[in-house]
Amino acid sequence: MYIFSILGSPRKGSNTDLLIDEVLKGAADAGAEVEKIYISDLKFAPCTGCMKCRADQVCRLAPDDVNMVIKKLDRADGIVLGAPVYSGHVPGPFKSLFDRLIGQVVKFTYTGGTVNITSALTPKDRNGVVIGVCAAGLPGMTDAVLEFLKRNIALHKNNGTIREISADGMVSYAQVNIGAEKFEKTFGPQGQAIYENGQSLLKLAYEAGKNLVTG
Numbered sequence: 001m002y003i004f005s006i007l008g009s010p011r012k013g014s015n016t017d018l019l020i021d022e023v024l025k026g027a028a029d030a031g032a033e034v035e036k037i038y039i040s041d042l043k044f045a046p047c048t049g050c051m052k053c054r055a056d057q058v059c060r061l062a063p064d065d066v067n068m069v070i071k072k073l074d075r076a077d078g079i080v081l082g083a084p085v086y087s088g089h090v091p092g093p094f095k096s097l098f099d100r101l102i103g104q105v106v107k108f109t110y111t112g113g114t115v116n117i118t119s120a121l122t123p124k125d126r127n128g129v130v131i132g133v134c135a136a137g138l139p140g141m142t143d144a145v146l147e148f149l150k151r152n153i154a155l156h157k158n159n160g161t162i163r164e165i166s167a168d169g170m171v172s173y174a175q176v177n178i179g180a181e182k183f184e185k186t187f188g189p190q191g192q193a194i195y196e197n198g199q200s201l202l203k204l205a206y207e208a209g210k211n212l213v214t215g
């Protein structure tokens with residue numbers, strides 16, 4: 001079983017990155033082959049909106065890293081997508097990737113004025129994990145990110161299951177996995193609670209990774 005993941009945060013080693021790693025650890029411990037790519041490493045041009053791909057799933061731009069991403073999505077038995085909240089949505093470069101993908105991984109057919117959308121990837125049941133990370137401790141701040149990522153996996157999941165992880169209150173770099181001692185110094189009396197929240201998120205991520213494989 002092959003699990004493919006994309007980190008939508010531009011910073012490596014970030015909260016989102018650490019949570020994805022924990023999902024992949026769970027999946028690998030359950031026997032999966034795992035791979036992660038970083039949005040910040042990908043070279044691709046933004047969608048120009050020509051809409052020609054809607055007829056034949058072929059992008060008219062010169063081939064770039066998006067072609068590699070499509071091949072990995074097609075091969076994937078499980079998909080993990082994680083992103084921080086940037087101004088209420090996923091970071092711009094990550095959104096650009098999905099703008100390029102949509103016309104190539106989905107078939108659009110038209111019947112009686114209705115647009116039908118079906119996956120253009122090899123049909124299989126794909127489980128998924130989506131991760132949304134934000135600084136605010138407000139309920140619902142990661143909703144738009146989780147919904148967007150979920151919809152992009154749902155297109156290809158067939159009978160698979162998608163699990164969600166929402167991490168709010170992430171104000172510091174790699175906060176999810178900083179040791180308790182450092183937390184006491186940075187956050188004072190609240191340090192222990194923040195540390196425990198990070199640990200429980202990592203545990204949730206590990207279990208979600210195992211479930212990607214075991215169903």
Ligand SMILES: Cc1cc2nc3c(=O)[nH]c(=O)nc-3n(C[C@H](O)[C@H](O)[C@H](O)COP(=O)(O)O)c2cc1C
Pocket residue numbers: 009010011014015016017083084085086087088089133134135136137141170171172173174
């Ligand atoms: C440009 C930018 C916009 C942001 N917008 C929001 C926001 O709308 N709501 C929020 O709660 N946090 C926002 N944040 C904070 C990040 O979501 C938060 O720091 C998160 O932990 C970053 O994830 P990472 O550590 O995986 O990179 C923003 C951060 C940046 C850099």
